[in-house]
Amino acid sequence: MIEVLDSGLLSSLQDAGRQALAHFGIGRAGAADEPARCLANALVGNPADACAIEMTLRGATLRLHRDAWVALTGAPLPRARVGERPLPMWTNCHVEAGSVLELGPMRAGCRSYLAVSGGIDVAPRLGSRSTDLNAGFGAGPGRALKAGDRLPLGAPTIAPSPVRRRWSLDPRPWFDDPAPPPLRLLAGTHTGLLEPLARHALEHETFRVGADSNRVGVRLQGVPLALREALEMVSEGSVAGVMQLPPGGEPIILGVEHPVTGGYPRIAQLAAVDLPRLAQCRPGTGVRFHWIDREQARRALAERDRELDCLQRDVLRRLQEPA
């Protein structure tokens, strides 16, 4: 069992999310930075769909009530500790029953993941252990975690030996990069209706991540955007990564808890390969964009998925090596 002593800023249980329920208005939810969650699970020998703890901007403080392997991935947590020892990220650590993990603030980025060997073993709700904070339901506590929550752990499926390398999904440490590459956009349904200045602004201006950004969407402040003519839209199904333009002129890129249907113009699509980077958009920081085409997006995603697959296989191989 793992006990929450302090829930940080906003922490919740997340796995790969819910499927096949969107026609009931029930969205996917799940981890906002899915590769980070998968790697955290891989590092402790969990299956990819095991439930982890997603933390936002400031990490939680937790006590383990049994011996466990833990792994931290995602945004850097430079002050993460187990008791008095530092807790490094992107590797696995053995912690003893009674240990307190104090994870501290994120130095950059927005979301980090804690996986524990055996996974967080709450009973699934509608087929998933994820929490949909916006919809107000989920597995286990079914809400953001708070101090006092006690979460069951599953039985570990593999006895990890320590992985001796530090893993990073992108060889360029983009949490540290002073000039991070722009987020990649594809044309959306209504991109062609954007005023020329708006289309230009998306490519050339820096937008600020709004303080009210959350798992529903990232709000972008900067040059207000507009269409050449007003558009009355009927509600249609929507997906994560869609960049919507509400009447105020501040675009929103939909995240994992977006409402299943929506009626705002769709002015761009975030390339799926950059959805994890959307999850790491820290409120108050700048973000830039770059238009690409479908083929470029497809290749970038395929390359990322190959890397992720390689990393996971490598981790698994190392975990199975004799100590």
Place this chain on the structure above:
Amino acid sequence: MAGVDIERLSETDWLVRLGDTVDAGLNAHVQQLATHLRASAPEGLVDIVPAYASVLLRGDAALATLPGEALPPPWRAVIDAMAVDAADTVAGREHRIPVCYGGEHGQDLAAVAGRLGLDADELVRRHTAAEYRVAMLGFAPGFTYLLGLDPALAVPRHDTPRTRVPAGSIGLAGAQTGVYPRALPGGWQLIGRTPLQLAPLDDPQRPCLLAPGDRVRFEAIGPAAFARLAAEQGDD
């Protein structure tokens, strides 16, 4: 299938648009398409999300490798094979939903009736006379959009939404009747409330009482019946 616009909305999702209006006939075609796709279950199709005039088709991760904009071929084949005029091939249940109209359960009923030049009882009579179709669910789990409203009852939504609409509220906005499954912010004109638990979210096969394509009739009940049914449901 003619007159259909298909757009790739993401690496794994395609939007099939049959039109761009809120219209019961058009939505019936949407429900037919959704029913047909659900029954055919082509490979890689994970979610079928009907809306007023479109269906969003969500696929599994493997579809991201498909180049171009076109629909995955197995899905295309199912759509092309569909007979458009099969008017009764919409899978759906029938529901009779008890509603306590007006008073504390329908705070806008009197004002809406006044605006329409009707008395409240006549508004209720007309609202309960119609058979509605569930056009779609969206906005929140279990929030239900119904078509079939008597055109004489069309009113715009509030300029300023309420921060909290009670769970089970029935609202009007334009040509739509909406049902709030739980307490939510909302701008629709609230005319009544059902004591039924609309979105218990416990059965993965049927997490909500209402689903797209279902037919709905409303039945007027009094406050005492409301209280009794609410208690049976375990509600406040």
